[in-house]
Amino acid sequence: MEYETPLFFHVMGYAADAEGDVIDMVSGNPDWEPPESLREGLREYADFDADRFQYPPSEGIRPLREEIAARRGVGVSQVVLTNGAGEANYLAMARALERGAGSEVILTDPVYSYYPGKTTMLGGRAHYVSAGADGQLDPSVVRAAASEDTAAIVVNTPNNPTGAVYPEATVHELVEIAETNDAILVSDEVYDHYDLSGTFTSALSVDSAHRIVTNAFSKSLAITGFRVGYAIFPPHLVDDAKSRHMLVNVAGSRPAQYAVLRALQETDPAYHEANRDLLRERVDLFTGALESAGADYVEPDGAFYVLARFDGYPGTLETVEQLIDQAGVAGMPGSAFGESASSWLRFALVTPRVEEAADRLAEYVA
Numbered sequence: 001m002e003y004e005t006p007l008f009f010h011v012m013g014y015a016a017d018a019e020g021d022v023i024d025m026v027s028g029n030p031d032w033e034p035p036e037s038l039r040e041g042l043r044e045y046a047d048f049d050a051d052r053f054q055y056p057p058s059e060g061i062r063p064l065r066e067e068i069a070a071r072r073g074v075g076v077s078q079v080v081l082t083n084g085a086g087e088a089n090y091l092a093m094a095r096a097l098e099r100g101a102g103s104e105v106i107l108t109d110p111v112y113s114y115y116p117g118k119t120t121m122l123g124g125r126a127h128y129v130s131a132g133a134d135g136q137l138d139p140s141v142v143r144a145a146a147s148e149d150t151a152a153i154v155v156n157t158p159n160n161p162t163g164a165v166y167p168e169a170t171v172h173e174l175v176e177i178a179e180t181n182d183a184i185l186v187s188d189e190v191y192d193h194y195d196l197s198g199t200f201t202s203a204l205s206v207d208s209a210h211r212i213v214t215n216a217f218s219k220s221l222a223i224t225g226f227r228v229g230y231a232i233f234p235p236h237l238v239d240d241a242k243s244r245h246m247l248v249n250v251a252g253s254r255p256a257q258y259a260v261l262r263a264l265q266e267t268d269p270a271y272h273e274a275n276r277d278l279l280r281e282r283v284d285l286f287t288g289a290l291e292s293a294g295a296d297y298v299e300p301d302g303a304f305y306v307l308a309r310f311d312g313y314p315g316t317l318e319t320v321e322q323l324i325d326q327a328g329v330a331g332m333p334g335s336a337f338g339e340s341a342s343s344w345l346r347f348a349l350v351t352p353r354v355e356e357a358a359d360r361l362a363e364y365v366a
């Protein structure tokens, strides 16, 4: 079997190896600080007795699972701590496909590039439904695509790469479509703290045996390297997911889980508000400069990416490499996110130099 290897690490490497000054807007690695309590938790861990350097419970340390369960209003037994949202999505999709309730996975186009590879890896077949130019998903399109062969419907809100935030009615209807078709809605909400519109609704807002919510602290606490995420399963699906997690990983990282727990307990909501403010400012600066240059872009309602389009520069890897080498700005090819994004380029707002980046791009393509 051939896996579709996502392009992110390739482009990051290309940008890092390039000569000259390159503004790196490739991947969703926040450049802002984690909460101070997270650093304190990590420091504190270094001096713990060595028995706390040994295996944690496979499904994750109990107090962090309890903290998450309390915040999300679910039972602690439903929470599995994972190696980032990446593993959470993998466990969720695996469970959906293993139930003997179909082999098709409904994905959106544009799509977060890791879902297609996971679908294939797990023996599923991707069935794409198109999201509009603004990334919004029309539930009636999903309903028309769903059938008894649908095992999972995988969505992401706030969305990477479009920045769309699905309204409450869409989220509720997606859960209902999953129920009607004996499918599982997998709702990846890893950017929930970066809802810039105030309209985000979690799929947890509907109680259902047909939805799994995935999330992580990678983005919300600016720690993509810590690898702490979680999935919330309906009670009847959780045990097999825990077994798969154990068979693949044995367990997660205990010091990382501990530091996340400290951060959750001690971080003020103002931390997240400040990050959203920073992003709003960057969105304005970046899109403002694109606007002045007459370039097309998609204004994001959430997450931290902007899709931009320049005449004569298709959203291919070749264009991206050319822009890295000649314009000094590194983004991702839209084609990595599906057919419908193939004329776009995606830029992650993870640098203070977003305005300069937009100016460089505008000048180069002029």
Ligand SMILES: Cc1ncc(COP(=O)(O)O)c(C=O)c1O
Binding pocket: 028, 083, 084, 085, 086, 087, 112, 156, 160, 188, 190, 215, 216, 217, 218, 219, 224, 228, 229
């Ligand atoms: C939509 C989406 N899901 C999952 C992930 C992966 O998250 P993690 O680093 O927690 O595995 C990302 C990372 O960019 C993402 O954009």
